[in-house]
Amino acid sequence: MFFGEFTHSIDSKGRVAIPAKFRKFLEKGAVVTKGLDNSLSVYPIIEWQTLAEKLAKLPLTQSSSRAFVRMMLAGAADVELDKQGRIVLPEYLRIYGGINKKVVIAGIYNRIEIWDSEKWQAFKSESERNSGEIAEKLKELGI
Amino acid sequence: MFFGEFTHSIDSKGRVAIPAKFRKFLEKGAVVTKGLDNSLSVYPIIEWQTLAEKLAKLPLTQSSSRAFVRMMLAGAADVELDKQGRIVLPEYLRIYGGINKKVVIAGIYNRIEIWDSEKWQAFKSESERNSGEIAEKLKELGI
DNA sequence: TGTGTAGTGGGGAATTGTGGAGAAGTATGG
DNA sequence: CCATACTTCTCCACAATTCCCCACTACACA
Numbered sequence: 001m002f003f004g005e006f007t008h009s010i011d012s013k014g015r016v017a018i019p020a021k022f023r024k025f026l027e028k029g030a031v032v033t034k035g036l037d038n039s040l041s042v043y044p045i046i047e048w049q050t051l052a053e054k055l056a057k058l059p060l061t062q063s064s065s066r067a068f069v070r071m072m073l074a075g076a077a078d079v080e081l082d083k084q085g086r087i088v089l090p091e092y093l094r095i096y097g098g099i100n101k102k103v104v105i106a107g108i109y110n111r112i113e114i115w116d117s118e119k120w121q122a123f124k125s126e127s128e129r130n131s132g133e134i135a136e137k138l139k140e141l142g143i
Numbered sequence: 144m145f146f147g148e149f150t151h152s153i154d155s156k157g158r159v160a161i162p163a164k165f166r167k168f169l170e171k172g173a174v175v176t177k178g179l180d181n182s183l184s185v186y187p188i189i190e191w192q193t194l195a196e197k198l199a200k201l202p203l204t205q206s207s208s209r210a211f212v213r214m215m216l217a218g219a220a221d222v223e224l225d226k227q228g229r230i231v232l233p234e235y236l237r238i239y240g241g242i243n244k245k246v247v248i249a250g251i252y253n254r255i256e257i258w259d260s261e262k263w264q265a266f267k268s269e270s271e272r273n274s275g276e277i278a279e280k281l282k283e284l285g286i
Numbered sequence: 287t288g289t290g291t292a293g294t295g296g297g298g299a300a301t302t303g304t305g306g307a308g309a310a311g312t313a314t315g316g
Numbered sequence: 317c318c319a320t321a322c323t324t325c326t327c328c329a330c331a332a333t334t335c336c337c338c339a340c341t342a343c344a345c346a
Contacts, residue, residue: 001195003174003219005235008303013324017303021221036209083326084303106217109199113217127210151293156334160293226337227293287346294341302333310325316318 002107007117009102014094015086018042019105022112023085032093034075035113037123040089040097042079042112089114145250150260152245157237158229161185162248165255166228175236176219178256180266183232183240185255188221232257 006019018026031048035041043051055072058065075096079087089099102117115123149162161169172188186194198215201208218239222230232242245260258266270277 003195003216003221004233005217005220011305013306015304020302036203037206086303088324106213107219108213108216109195113213123210124214127214130207130210154295156296158294163292225335229293231334289346290344292341292343295339297338298336300333300335302331304329304331306327306329308325308327310323312321312323314319314321316320 001109002112003109004107006105007102008105010089010094010099014089014091015082016089016103016105016114017084017086018081018112019107020085022105022107023081026081026087029078029080030087031076031078032087032089032114033073033077034071034093034096035111038097038116038119040093040099040114042087042114043110045078047110048076145252145255147250149248150245151248153232153237153242157232157234158225159232159246159248159257160227160229161224161255162250163228165248165250166224169224169230172221172223173230174219174221175230175232175257176215177236177239181240181259181262183236183242183257185222185230185257186253190253191219 002022002025004019004021008017008019010016025044026042029045030042031045032040032042052073055069058069075093077090077093079089081087089097097114097116098119099114099116100118104115104117104120106113106115106120145165145168147162147164151160151162153159168187169185173185174188174191175183175185178184195216198212201212203209203212218236220233220236222232224230232240240257240259241262242257242259243261247258247260247263249256249258249263
């Protein structure tokens with residue numbers, strides 16, 4: 001499964017190198033879509049399928065979940081690794097993520113998140129300031 | 144089972160030698176991640192898996208647990224012992240831990256903690272000063 | 287004093303990340 | 317239906333980092 005944090009850069013064609021450790025899980029195909037907090041999420045095709053099924057089952061009566069499903073499904077694009085292990089991020093996703101030159105690629109268990117580097121740093125320092133809360137969580141989980 | 148306290152040094156490539164006593168538990172693989180008080184935690188891969196599963200089950204909808212999961216999982220790096228029994232600490236973890244040249248490696252039951260040597264000393268004398276208080280807490284816990 | 291183990295350091299090879307040039311494919315306008 | 321411009325894909329090449337191996341020193345134990 002995915003974990004770790006990597007800083008890579010996007011070239012003029014919108015390509016990002018996927019960390020070598022992650023590649024073998026994406027070889028069969030992958031899907032990029034809009035994630036939470038203005039991040040982009042990359043799922044291996046298998047994970048994506050089960051996720052899409054779950055999304056399809058959400059009650060469409062609630063407008064909030066309707067919006068969420070739309071965001072995830074309509075925002076999705078399937079991507080392939082090129083010979084150097086890179087994927088191309090479609091322009092509309094780069095805009096959504098506010099992505100400039102530097103990006104952070106983070107492994108989050110069953111998905112990969114792609115963040116604009118500055119946004120990531122901001123998010124991180126924000127949550128490290130709340131480390132008291134975090135200690136509570138650790139206790140709850142018995143870690 | 145890990146216990147004891149060791150002082151080692153990090154070389155220019157970010158490598159630290161794991162105390163020989165601890166190595167056999169980490170041979171199958173290990174994961175380093177961010178711990179509390181700016182320490183780093185090393186878990187044997189087996190321990191880590193159960194931990195990661197717990198994390199993966201936390202609700203994504205709550206922003207506080209989202210941040211927590213991101214910090215734990217994205218902060219993690221899987222490491223392997225080289226032939227000399229060392230692991231490489233990724234740069235972002237060295238920064239998080241404020242790690243310079245000297246580190247203290249402490250065994251804490253099911254995990255190993257890595258501290259910057261100075262921070263460790265500071266933390267230790269701090270808690271020794273509060274040892275009375277701590278003893279009180281221990282009594283509450285029935286120890 | 288020899289032998290083994292543990293910790294430290296460094297050199298060279300292989301892998302990874304990055305950029306760019308050319309070919310193939312797609313769209314647009316006449 | 318063709319020609320042109322534009323985008324996308326594939327391939328090649330360089331630079332930097334990481335990994336793997338070997339060597340040295342220090343200490344412990346016979």
